[in-house]
Amino acid sequence: MGAARTLAAASGPHASTLADFEADGGCRYGQRDAAVLLERGEVVAAGWAEVAAGTDFLLIGGLTGPHAEFPGAWRAMVEPPEHYHRHLHRPVPYCVAEAAGELRTGLIAAGFAELSTVRTYAWDPPGTPPADRPVGLIDPGAEDRLWDRLEREFAFDPHIAKLPGFAASTPCATWRLRSTLTDEPDLIVRPALVANTRPGGRLVWLDWQHTGYTFDPHRVGFPGAPDWPGEVCPNGDYYLYLHPDLTFGTFGHPWEETLTVFGAPLLAAVEGQLTALLGDPVRRRD
Structure with a gap:
């Protein structure tokens, strides 16, 4: 490029x-x-x-x-x-x-139709703008360390037959996903991730064997801002939203077709809505 x-x-x-x-x-x-x-x-x-x-x-x-x-x-x-x-x-x-x-x-x-004219204005909001971008690629070294911690502390074992291959910290709950789901889990989990992240804090989205991202959930997902990195539900690979210190997060398992939420505040914020959407958890540890 x-x-x-x-x-x-x-x-x-x-x-x-x-x-x-x-x-x-x-x-x-x-x-x-x-x-x-x-x-x-x-x-x-x-x-x-x-x-x-x-x-x-x-x-x-x-x-x-x-x-x-x-x-x-x-x-x-x-x-x-x-x-x-x-x-x-x-x-x-x-x-x-x-x-x-x-x-x-x-x-x-080439066939484009002119619909309107555009006038550009300079916007100078009060306060000091953040020095970092809302979304960025995670540092490869930091990403490797996260995967290593997940293997050591969460027994993460990527295997299509060894299920579940992930032992989240307590409390945690795991729901079975349906193939007909679109973005309903995202609409439940993302606001809870925002609420559980301090302003200016960062979260991580990991996609097994693909590029990971670090982002500020307070500055994504609305008009004029970048979209949320990734999705809650796995689409062929393991998808994880994580606090960098692994105190809370989500784990989407593509082969078991499950979604695990761990960490007391995050689980409390989403459990009722996810159960209403997906049914009772298939596993739970308190």
């Missing part, structure tokens, strides 16, 4: 910079994409876009030139096979770009 970064830095202004797009992470599988256009093996253009959660719109964060090839390629992203991207509940029929000059002319020629 080095050539893409160079092109992005030399062009613009963009609705969102490629640097910000990358820093916020690629945690929304199938809903974010940075792509390059090649000619004779050389990168000649770059573009990045993401689906605005809960809307019918794919938002183009930036294009380094008036290349209609990118929206065409992104169409496959916003109309994926239902069996693969279960988190996309419907096709996303609209593609939106903020563009002026040659880029605007090229996009209109």
